[in-house]
Every structure is written in C-alpha cells, then in structure tokens.
Amino acid sequence: xxxxxxxxxxxxxxxGCAIPIIVKHILAISGENxxxxxxxxxxxxxxxxxPRTAWRVPWVHVAFENAAAVASGIEAAMKKKGEKxxxxxxxxxxxxxxxxxxxxSGMVERGHNVLYVMYDNEAYMNTGIQRSGATPYxxxxxxxxxxxxxxxxxxxxxxxxxxxxxxxxxxxxxxxxVAFIRDFKKKVEKALKTEGPRFIHAISTxxxxxxxxxxxxxxxxxxxxxxxxxxxxxxxxGEEIKITYKPKFLPxxxxxxxxxxxxxxxxxxxxxxxxxxxIKQWWRRHGVEI
Amino acid sequence: MKTMLRGNESVAYAFKLARxxxxxxxxxxxxxxxxxxxxxxxxxxxxxxxxxxxDSEHSAISAAIGAxxxxxxxxxxTASQGLALMHxxxxxASGMRLPxxxxxxxxxxxxxxxxxxxxxxxxxxxxxxxxxxxxESNQEGLDLILMAFKISEDKRVLLPSMVGLDAFVLTHTxxxxxxxxxxxxxxxxxxxxxxxxxxxTKNPATFGAFGSPRHYMEFKYAQHLAMxxxxxxxxxxxxxxxxxxxxxxxxxxxxxxxDADIVFITMGSCTGTAREFIKMKRKEGKKIGLxxxxxxxxxxxDELRKALKGKKVVAVVDRNFSPGFGGAxxxxxxxxxxxxDEPKIIDFIxxxxxxxxxxDTFEKILEITEKGLEGSVEEINWIEVDKEAxxxxxxx
Numbered sequence: 001x002x003x004x005x006x007x008x009x010x011x012x013x014x015x016g017c018a019i020p021i022i023v024k025h026i027l028a029i030s031g032e033n034x035x036x037x038x039x040x041x042x043x044x045x046x047x048x049x050x051p052r053t054a055w056r057v058p059w060v061h062v063a064f065e066n067a068a069a070v071a072s073g074i075e076a077a078m079k080k081k082g083e084k085x086x087x088x089x090x091x092x093x094x095x096x097x098x099x100x101x102x103x104x105s106g107m108v109e110r111g112h113n114v115l116y117v118m119y120d121n122e123a124y125m126n127t128g129i130q131r132s133g134a135t136p137y138x139x140x141x142x143x144x145x146x147x148x149x150x151x152x153x154x155x156x157x158x159x160x161x162x163x164x165x166x167x168x169x170x171x172x173x174x175x176x177x178v179a180f181i182r183d184f185k186k187k188v189e190k191a192l193k194t195e196g197p198r199f200i201h202a203i204s205t206x207x208x209x210x211x212x213x214x215x216x217x218x219x220x221x222x223x224x225x226x227x228x229x230x231x232x233x234x235x236x237x238g239e240e241i242k243i244t245y246k247p248k249f250l251p252x253x254x255x256x257x258x259x260x261x262x263x264x265x266x267x268x269x270x271x272x273x274x275x276x277x278x279i280k281q282w283w284r285r286h287g288v289e290i
Numbered sequence: 291m292k293t294m295l296r297g298n299e300s301v302a303y304a305f306k307l308a309r310x311x312x313x314x315x316x317x318x319x320x321x322x323x324x325x326x327x328x329x330x331x332x333x334x335x336x337x338x339x340x341x342x343x344x345d346s347e348h349s350a351i352s353a354a355i356g357a358x359x360x361x362x363x364x365x366x367x368t369a370s371q372g373l374a375l376m377h378x379x380x381x382x383a384s385g386m387r388l389p390x391x392x393x394x395x396x397x398x399x400x401x402x403x404x405x406x407x408x409x410x411x412x413x414x415x416x417x418x419x420x421x422x423x424x425x426e427s428n429q430e431g432l433d434l435i436l437m438a439f440k441i442s443e444d445k446r447v448l449l450p451s452m453v454g455l456d457a458f459v460l461t462h463t464x465x466x467x468x469x470x471x472x473x474x475x476x477x478x479x480x481x482x483x484x485x486x487x488x489x490x491t492k493n494p495a496t497f498g499a500f501g502s503p504r505h506y507m508e509f510k511y512a513q514h515l516a517m518x519x520x521x522x523x524x525x526x527x528x529x530x531x532x533x534x535x536x537x538x539x540x541x542x543x544x545x546x547x548x549d550a551d552i553v554f555i556t557m558g559s560c561t562g563t564a565r566e567f568i569k570m571k572r573k574e575g576k577k578i579g580l581x582x583x584x585x586x587x588x589x590x591x592d593e594l595r596k597a598l599k600g601k602k603v604v605a606v607v608d609r610n611f612s613p614g615f616g617g618a619x620x621x622x623x624x625x626x627x628x629x630x631d632e633p634k635i636i637d638f639i640x641x642x643x644x645x646x647x648x649x650d651t652f653e654k655i656l657e658i659t660e661k662g663l664e665g666s667v668e669e670i671n672w673i674e675v676d677k678e679a680x681x682x683x684x685x686x
Contacts, residue, residue: 033491037356053496058489061498062355069349069600073314073356073364074489076340080311080362084492084563103352106345 003028011054012046016214019043019119021178026117029188029238034086037071039095040064065099068107069092070190071114074092086192087116088273091272092133093120094136096223107196108168108231115191115198118161121206129209133159137278138271140261141209151264152271157278169238171196175231177203179222183232183244190234205228205237211260223255228290229278241286251289252276295467297460300395300428301367301453302327302625303467306337307475309482311362314342314353316372319405320457321395322400324367347372351390359390359497363439363489366390369457370397370411377415383450384419384513386498387486389442390450393435396424396558396609397457398643405458406644409558413610413618414587419513421451421520422587426561428465430584431455433537435477440527443536445485446519456559457644459663470535521588528651541590543582546572550579551602552659553633557583557619558609558646561638567652578656583619591626598623601633605659610643616670636662637670645674 006027013020019042027034038044044061047054062070067089075087091100096118107114123141124130131141136158140146144154165173172194174187184202191198203224203243205217213218224230225247232245251274256262265271280290295303302324307311315325315334331337340357344350347368358364368376374416383390394412398404412422423438425431428481432454438451455461455631487495500511500661528539547553556564561582568578581597583590598604604627615621620637627635638655641647656674661667679685 032494035491045500048496048499050499050501053499055496056494058357058491058494059496060359060489062352062386063379066352066379069344069352070356072342072344072349072362073312073353073358075316075356076312076342076353077357077360078339079361080340081360082541102345103349106349109345110342221334 003031006032006034006056008054008056010051013042014208014214016205016212016217018178018204018217019121022119022202022204025178025181025184026188027057029185030086030088030192034088035074036060037067037074037087037089039067039089039091040096040098040126041092043090043092045126053190060253064095066103067100068103068114068116071111072107072112075112075114078283086253087113089114089116091116091118091120091155092126093122094124094132097133097159101161105168108165108170108199111196113197115200117200117202119202119204122158123206123209125209126207134161138262138275139265140264140266146264148258151268153261153264165199166235166238166241170199172198172234172236174234175201175203177221177225177230177232179218180225180232182243187234187244192234199246203218211263212258216258218257220258223250223258224264226250227252227255228283229255230241231282231286243286243288246288252279291467292466293465294464294586295468296323296462296464297426297428297431297455298323298395298462299327300432300467302331303436303469304432305365306331307470307472308363308365308436308439308479309337309476310339310365311416311482312340312342312354312357312364314344314350314357314364314366315578316347316350316368318347318369318372320397320461321369321393323461324393326584332489343447344447347375348379349598351376351383354390355379355383355386357361357384358390359489361484362392363482365393365435367391367393369395370399373411373415374399375491377418380415380418380420382498385509387448387516388450389439389448391435391438391442393431394452394454395461396454404643405457406664407459407609408642409442409454409610410642412452412454413612415452416587416618419449420587421449421585423451424583425453425455425460426559426582428455428460429467429537431460432467432469433531433535434540434584436470437527437531437539440479441520441523443482444523445484447516447523448659449513449516449520454558459518459559475569476533476647478531517588521590521672531594539584541585542593542597543584543675545580545582547579547581547597549577549600551577551663552605552654552656553579553581553598553601553603553671554605554607554652555581555619557586560590560607560609562605563647563649564607564652567649570649571656578654589622594623594626598627598633603659603662604633604635604636605655606637607655608637608639609647611642620670634662638673639670
C-alpha cells in the first residue's frame with residue numbers, strides 16, 4: 001500500500017482497536033500533503049507521547065471539543081497563503097457527537113474545506129467506557145449501569161450525527177466500516193476529491209469497552225452492518241442518502257451476543273425486539289422492507 | 291494627524307496596521323465594534339485577511355491557534371463572558387507558544403449579568419500564561435496592540451498577549467488618537483515571518499503532544515523563562531516604539547512620586563481621574579503620588595520595589611476582586627513588597643460592574659489612606675457600596 005507508513009506502528013492503541021486501521025487507510029489515500037487535527041481521545045493520547053509520535057504528517061491536537069474550529073483556522077491561514085493540502089480532523093464519538101458538535105456544526109455551516117472523520121466506538125473509551133450521545137440503545141457503560149432498577153443500560157437511541165451533517169448540507173457525508181474496505185476506500189477517495197466540508201462516520205470496535213474478543217473485532221463490526229444496525233450510505237450536498245451496501249439482515253442477536261456490553265439484553269427479548277424494530281424503521285424510511 | 295476614535299476603533303486600526311492574516315471572532319459587548327470594523331476593512335479590500343465568524347469564543351480562540359500554527363499573524367477581540375469561555379484554550383495558546391494578540395473590552399462577569407467596566411475578566415485569566423497590558427486611553431490601546439505583536443513574536447518570548455481597554459469608558463468613548471503611518475508600522479513590525487515551527491507538509495511535526503510527568507514540568511519551566519525574558523523584551527520594544535513614534539511607555543509610570551508619602555496604584559482608565567485628583571490635592575499641599583500599571587503580566591516586581599522605596603502608604607485601586615482574598619492587584623503588590631516594613635499597603639475595591647470612579651471615590655480613598663498614615667485601618671476597603679442594603683439582605 002502506497003503511503004502506508006504515514007501512520008507509523010509502535011503506537012499504544014489497544015489490540016483489536018479499529019482506530020489505527022481507519023487512520024492508516026485514510027492517510028494512505030490522502031498521502032503526504034495532509035494536515036491532521038486530532039480531538040482529545042484514544043487516538044491522540046496513544047500516538048503522541050512526547051517525545052515520540054506515530055504521525056509522519058503534520059499533526060496538531062488542541063483540546064477535546066474544538067478540532068473543527070482549529071481546522072477552520074488552519075484552512076483560513078492556508079487560504080491567505082494560497083497553499084493547498086488535505087485537512088483531516090479525527091475525533092471520537094464523544095469529541096464529535098457531544099462536546100465537539102457545536103464546533104463541527106459551525107465548521108460545516110461556514111463551508112470550510114475540511115474532511116472530518118468521526119471514529120465511533122460508541123462511548124467515552126479514553127476515560128474508561130462512559131456513555132456518549134453515540135452509545136446505542138441497550139448498551140452497558142460505566143455511566144449507564146445495568147441493575148434491578150435499570151435493566152436496559154443506555155435507554156436512549158444513538159444520536160444520528162452523520163444524518164445531522166446531511167441536514168447541514170455538507171458537500172459529502174458517508175458512513176464507513178473497515179470490514180467493507182472497498183466501500184471504505186471508495187468513499188474516502190470521493191471525500192478527498194470533493195471541495196467543502198465533508199464528514200465521514202466510521203464505526204470502530206473497542207474490545208475494552210465492548211467487552212469483546214480483540215481477535216474478532218473486524219468480524220464484529222462486519223456484523224454491525226450485516227444486521228442492518230450500521231447501514232453504509234453516502235450523501236452529497238444534503239441530497240437524499242444513497243445506500244451503498246445492501247446487508248444480509250442477519251439476526252441482530254449475532255452482533256449483540258459477541259459483546260459483553262449487551263449481555264443483559266439476551267435475558268430480555270423485549271429490548272431486543274425494540275432494537276429490531278428500530279432497524280426495520282430505519283430501512284423502511286429509506287425504502288427497504290426487511 | 292489626530293483622529294477622533296472610540297477605543298474599539300483604535301484596536302481595529304491597530305490590527306489593520308499590523309497587517310493581520312487571520313481574524314477569528316465572535317461578537318460580544320462591549321468589543322463587537324472591533325470585528326465589525328475588521329469585517330468592513332476586509333470587505334472593502336483595505337485589509338487582506340481571512341475573517342472567520344465562529345460559533346463561540348471558544349471556537350474563535352481555537353481557530354486562532356490553528357491559524358497561528360499555520361504561520362499566520364492572528365488577532366482577535368473579546369470581553370467578559372467570552373474571555374471566560376476561552377479560558378481552557380488560553381492555556382493551550384500559551385503552552386503551544388503562539389504569538390496571538392487579543393484586544394479586550396474589560397467588562398464585569400455575571401452574575402448578575404452586567405455589560406459595564408471592571409477588570410474581573412482579564413484578572414481571572416491571570417494564570418493562563420498570556421502577557422497582560424492595560425490601556426489608560428484609546429491611544430494607548432492602539433499603541434499597545436502594535437507593541438504586543440512585536441513583543442509576543444520575539445523569539446525570546448513567543449507567548450500570546452492580551453490588551454485591555456475599559457468597557458465603554460474607552461471602548462465606546464471618542465478620544466483624539468494619532469494613527470501611525472502604515473510605512474512606519476511596517477518598519478517597526480517587519481513583514482510577518484513566523485520564527486517558530488509551523489504545520490508544514492514538507493517538514494511534518496507533531497504539535498500538542500501528550501506530555502507525561504517525565505516532560506511536562508520542563509515545558510512549564512520554559513514558559514517561566516519566556517515570561518522572564520518578556521520583561522526585558524517589553525523594555526526594548528517600548529524604547530524602540532518611543533524612538534519611532536515619540537510616545538513613551540513603561541511597565542509602570544510614576545507621576546508626582548518623588549516627594550510623595552502616599553502613592554495611589556491604578557490600572558486602566560481611572561488613572562486619568564486619579565491624576566487630576568492628585569493635581570488638585572497637591573495644590574492643597576498633600577504629597578500624593580501616582581503609579582500606573584501598564585503591564586500586569588509579567589508583573590513588574592523590580593520596578594515597583596524601586597518606586598515604592600521610602601513611601602509610607604500605598605493605596606491600591608482594584609477594579610476587580612478575588613473572593614476570599616481581596617483585590618488581585620493588592621495581592622500582587624503585597625507579595626512584591628513582602629519582608630519590607632514600609633510602605634503600608636491598603637486595598638480599595640472600586641468601580642465594579644461599571645460604577646463610576648470619580649473625585650468623590652478618590653476623596654474617600656484618600657481619607658482612609660491618610661488615616662493609615664497615623665494608625666491602623668481596614669485591610670480591604672469597599673468604596674461607595676450601599677452596605678445597608680446588603681445588610682438588609684436585599685441582595686441575596
């Protein structure tokens with residue numbers, strides 16, 4: 001793979017974490033002429049312990065909630081100087097869907113020429129598995145504990161950040177899954193060729209927080225898509241989303257039972273029914289009957 | 291030639307004269323006119339800069355960091371709640387050693403919400419690692435912004451600066467201001483070429499890395515040294531400015547202090563009122579002197595020790611207060627003079643939330659200070675406060 005050395009090995013991300021796979025593939029496509037802005041999170045902490053760095057492109061981290069604003073400033077300075085490079089933000093689901101959503105919304109609304117990539121492991125994993133706005137319904141986290149009074153865990157549905165970005169009329173929005181690498185690469189290439197604000201939502205495993213087998217990470221996120229729970233789609237300039245992969249619609253239990261964070265649901269079929277119903281509803285809204 | 295300018299216009303002209311590359315902003319009273327004017331300068335082609343209207347002050351300072359790291363000269367303006375919202379990122383701007391310059395319309399903080407003048411906003415940012423300058427007039431506001439760029443961008447410093455102008459008293463009040471010629475400012479500041487590492491795809495580097503206990507303290511010590519160096523660089527730049535533009539600046543300005551027993555220490559626009567009050571009182575034979583603090587960070591310890599030597603009583607006029615202690619300037623002066631028997635130092639909390647500081651205010655300060663010459667007085671004195679209303683618990 002050309003440029004696959006831009007994200008160097010030797011970083012401290014966990015075994016089975018999908019983040020380095022996502023990042024490595026994106027940088028391999030964007031190449032050397034890239035500036036990376038990283039929100040605080042697993043990726044930042046585990047790749048830049050001074051004086052070492054895993055980044056062979058210019059990289060900056062400022063804080064948790066402001067990667068999109070920092071990128072806006074970089075882009076403005078480049079415009080003034082007449083320079084061109086890919087500016088790519090990497091933020092986790094917490095840094096993007098929750099604390100960083102204002103800065104992200106502003107960046108997209110103002111039309112900055114930046115690609116923002118959310119790696120979504122569905123909780124605050126860097127601080128130790130606390131729920132975020134992107135935590136799915138029914139997931140256990142350390143702040144959505146499961147017990148007699150709360151048998152569900154996280155009782156709220158996942159915040160649809162990518163759809164929120166479509167509503168902003170971002171020039172390109174896509175959901176990606178490294179388990180579907182051809183779809184992944186095609187979308188990254190398209191995103192990098194598009195001008196204006198772009199957003200990619202990448203599902204990412206976290207064996208530590210998902211309570212899953214690190215050697216099964218790719219199989220597990222593959223199931224997220226094959227069960228219909230994490231659909232792969234794209235949208236340009238706020239247009240209707242286009243499905244890019246038709247899943248097999250495997251039973252969602254396959255996905256749930258591979259992860260300790262959903263273990264409590266298996267005893268409560270009514271909650272699993274609700275998840276199935278939510279999947280059905282989403283696909284129905286997009287013209288597919290399961 | 292002098293032009294009538296409001297303080298905010300002074301700040302905007304200074305940014306234009308400094309030929310800033312990027313101006314990230316978010317509007318807030320009383321500093322909004324600064325971004326409005328920059329927007330106009332950019333729109334009509336007078337200033338070749340990128341203007342970014344952000345979604346919050348937090349994002350504005352974040353964008354400033356991004357632009358500065360890409361090698362742009364960056365200015366912005368804010369006040370009060372906006373500055374407080376920036377708080378987290380102010381540490382990062384100084385920790386990353388970026389020479390950003392910010393104009394502040396010094397305004398009170400909520401609650402209760404209040405748009406008028408005091409220094410609480412910048413004082414609350416004292417420990418963020420920014421240089422702090424306070425203007426007495428709109429001319430000083432313009433000049434200090436220009437000098438702040440030169441000081442901040444000096445290789446020995448590389449720290450951001452904030453320049454405070456009192457809300458409304460300066461920001462919205464017209465004063466005659468000499469706008470320097472562009473060619474002279476260009477000569478003074480030089481073409482902006484970042485002398486620090488920037489985000490460069492030809493020479494990749496990692497910025498804002500994770501600093502473990504093994505390395506963190508060295509970064510902070512480097513900042514400490516930079517602040518110490520700033521103290522000398524400020525003197526050099528003030529001198530050069532005087533040679534080029536004929537206006538004299540110093541970290542502290544002493545007036546009538548030579549024979550004075552009593553010295554007032556002031557910061558910001560109330561200095562003018564204090565000066566006229568002292569002139570009047572000196573006609574009555576009262577030996578009062580005045581020290582104006584222009585630089586609050588780095589704190590001018592040596593200069594103050596020299597100036598206060600042999601003085602009997604110092605009245606510190608604080609337009610801020612640190613709850614549970616007293617005025618912040620008082621605290622700094624007290625620490626600076628530690629171990630010396632004289633002078634006696636008394637604190638006066640005045641003019642919070644835009645309450646006018648008048649001759650009457652200084653009359654009351656003088657009365658207590660003169661008592662302090664003879665005997666003991668309260669350490670912290672709140673002047674012109676309706677204590678009765680507070681005692682009746684009307685304010686809780």
